[in-house]
Amino acid sequence: MNEFELIARVTAGLPRNHTVIIGAGDDCAVLDAGLPDCWLLLKTDAVVEGVHFDTTARPEQVGHKALARPLSDIAAMAGEPTSALVTLALPRQFDPAYVEAVYAGLNALARRHNVAVVGGETTTNPDRLLLAVTVLGRVGRNRAVLRAGARPGDALFVTGELGGSRLGHHLDFEPRLAEARWLRATFEVHAMIDLSDGLAGDLRHLLTAGGVGAELRAESIPLSRAARQLARSGHAGGSALTAALTDGEDYELLFAVPANQAVALRDAWPTQFPGVRLTCIGKITAEPGLRLRDRRGLHSLSLHGYTHFAES
Amino acid sequence: MNEFELIARVTAGLPRNHTVIIGAGDDCAVLDAGLPDCWLLLKTDAVVEGVHFDTTARPEQVGHKALARPLSDIAAMAGEPTSALVTLALPRQFDPAYVEAVYAGLNALARRHNVAVVGGETTTNPDRLLLAVTVLGRVGRNRAVLRAGARPGDALFVTGELGGSRLGHHLDFEPRLAEARWLRATFEVHAMIDLSDGLAGDLRHLLTAGGVGAELRAESIPLSRAARQLARSGHAGGSALTAALTDGEDYELLFAVPANQAVALRDAWPTQFPGVRLTCIGKITAEPGLRLRDRRGLHSLSLHGYTHFAES
Numbered sequence A, B: 001m002n003e004f005e006l007i008a009r010v011t012a013g014l015p016r017n018h019t020v021i022i023g024a025g026d027d028c029a030v031l032d033a034g035l036p037d038c039w040l041l042l043k044t045d046a047v048v049e050g051v052h053f054d055t056t057a058r059p060e061q062v063g064h065k066a067l068a069r070p071l072s073d074i075a076a077m078a079g080e081p082t083s084a085l086v087t088l089a090l091p092r093q094f095d096p097a098y099v100e101a102v103y104a105g106l107n108a109l110a111r112r113h114n115v116a117v118v119g120g121e122t123t124t125n126p127d128r129l130l131l132a133v134t135v136l137g138r139v140g141r142n143r144a145v146l147r148a149g150a151r152p153g154d155a156l157f158v159t160g161e162l163g164g165s166r167l168g169h170h171l172d173f174e175p176r177l178a179e180a181r182w183l184r185a186t187f188e189v190h191a192m193i194d195l196s197d198g199l200a201g202d203l204r205h206l207l208t209a210g211g212v213g214a215e216l217r218a219e220s221i222p223l224s225r226a227a228r229q230l231a232r233s234g235h236a237g238g239s240a241l242t243a244a245l246t247d248g249e250d251y252e253l254l255f256a257v258p259a260n261q262a263v264a265l266r267d268a269w270p271t272q273f274p275g276v277r278l279t280c281i282g283k284i285t286a287e288p289g290l291r292l293r294d295r296r297g298l299h300s301l302s303l304h305g306y307t308h309f310a311e312s
Helices: A003-012 A059-076 A096-112 A177-186 A199-210 A225-233 A240-246 A259-272 B003-012 B059-076 B096-112 B177-186 B199-210 B225-233 B240-246 B259-272
Strands: A020-022 A029-031 A038-048 A080-090 A116-124 A130-140 A155-159 A191-194 A213-217 A253-257 A278-285 A289-294 A297-302 A305-309 B020-022 B029-031 B038-048 B080-090 B116-124 B130-140 B155-159 B191-194 B213-217 B253-257 B278-285 B289-294 B297-302 B305-309
Touching (some): A003 B096, A003 B116, A020 B116, A029 B116, A038 A059, A038 B116, A038 B130, A059 A080, A059 A096, A059 A130, A059 A177, A080 A096, A080 A177, A080 B029, A080 B038, A080 B130, A096 A116, A096 B003, A116 B003, A116 B020, A116 B038, A130 B038, A130 B130, A155 A259, A177 A253, A177 A259, A191 A199, A199 A213, A199 A289, A225 A240, A259 A278, B038 B059, B059 B080, B059 B096, B059 B130, B059 B177, B059 B191, B080 B177, B096 B116, B177 B253, B177 B259, B191 B199, B199 B213, B199 B240, B199 B253, B225 B240, B253 B259, B259 B278
Parallel strands (some): A080 A116
Antiparallel strands (some): A020 A029, A029 A038, A038 A130, A155 A253, A155 A278, A289 A297, A297 A305, B020 B029, B029 B038, B038 B130, B080 B130, B155 B253, B155 B278, B191 B253, B213 B278, B289 B297, B297 B305
């Protein structure tokens, strides 16, 4: 049993109650706490030393990343984060200055997004630092953007540039909170997810949730400088395109909007977010599965890149 | 710098916003999300293999404890838990059946208290299992019972029996949620805390928060069978009373009510909670500090038991 099979098995039997709109399985839990205009969003995420960061990461970056990850999930729902709790599990020998610097990074990000840090817990994890952050947020009633909802014909957009995040972007990315809320307020966003497992993998989550398929245009996928750099140096295990499709931790937004809003979106975006690239990378199809169109034709894509020709 | 000094330093600089009623430093965070009748409660807590449980603990007990701890904090606010998120950090080699059993224990407790488990995260902690649980709850507006608020003359009560939790109670305790809500609804509870660090230590938190002191009666402190057993076997590092004062993880409620309600409370309790002992263990004093009265007189108490005679 792998991690995904275990999660599927465990989440099938979780207790529910009348407050649950969306439980496990989307970017955040969505809860009806009785607020007349709002639903609550709840998300937790952890970073572990040696897994999500190594000793070359500055402590401020570790704190930043630990909060930025759940904030990115709040963004993927088009929500607004309000408060955060921090569980800090420290090795038996720890440097207080390191911990203060972790919090400095986390607090700076929290302040930029008006997120209150309302406590948490300090405990012992003997062998390595682990930092779990829970974020509470909110979104208008019936206004959460889910993974499900993409419709055949929708245009697929992605923010930013993809691939090679491990060269540094995974430590300093800014969650796309303002971008997501503006998108939701201005356009009809049918489905959205944040890219943590790689474009191909996360797009698959969106397609599965919506019961649809997608066709990507290889030449449109925005390759990051890091993805190109890795490809050139031979460390990417493939091309820059493969890196952009399969590398994790981009923390960009991937979303579907009706095709007839695509041009208006592309026109309005640059004045709203001049520093952030927005790219239409393909379209949603009724036919299930994920396909990539390049100069040689249309290929089926697996989680790990190309698999076989679907047509030519 | 020890853990407490570090926490004090870190919590002093945490970002706040308009939703925060109580931030770090009480049993839970208390948040005003705009609900007309309610405040939200938010709490996170973690259990770590080799720190909070060992290999003799059954996985169902590990899951139970991981959720029961934050539920005990919700109880200490007289709140009602509504949903929980689980962060499960697993060693690289894990047994799926073990993980399912952890969830079985956690889910069973959640169901008893109508708590929805709305997701969480599975990640890697290479060397040992770590389970962090966040609980969202609610309490009536202005009805949260804080650590602060005890007044001179108040009677101090404690539920259950204290000491020796490490013999087993720490793995199977039931959070005092119903008891706390009944207390809050029926009496004027000035201050409350759940006992996780030991009676002497947690009472000190309550006294510091309230700017008051307390006098305990040694003969009234309810000693658990486990505390007596440890004392007899010489493993308690002292008497059963010392165990009851200083052992952690009792997860009982300690609270202060006006002296003129003490008799009515003692009379009403047994019919409400016939299986749970309730004991008046002393009183709140205007004079700061924590004192213990026994046959030999009145003694000052440190976190670790007796220190010196205050009077005789």
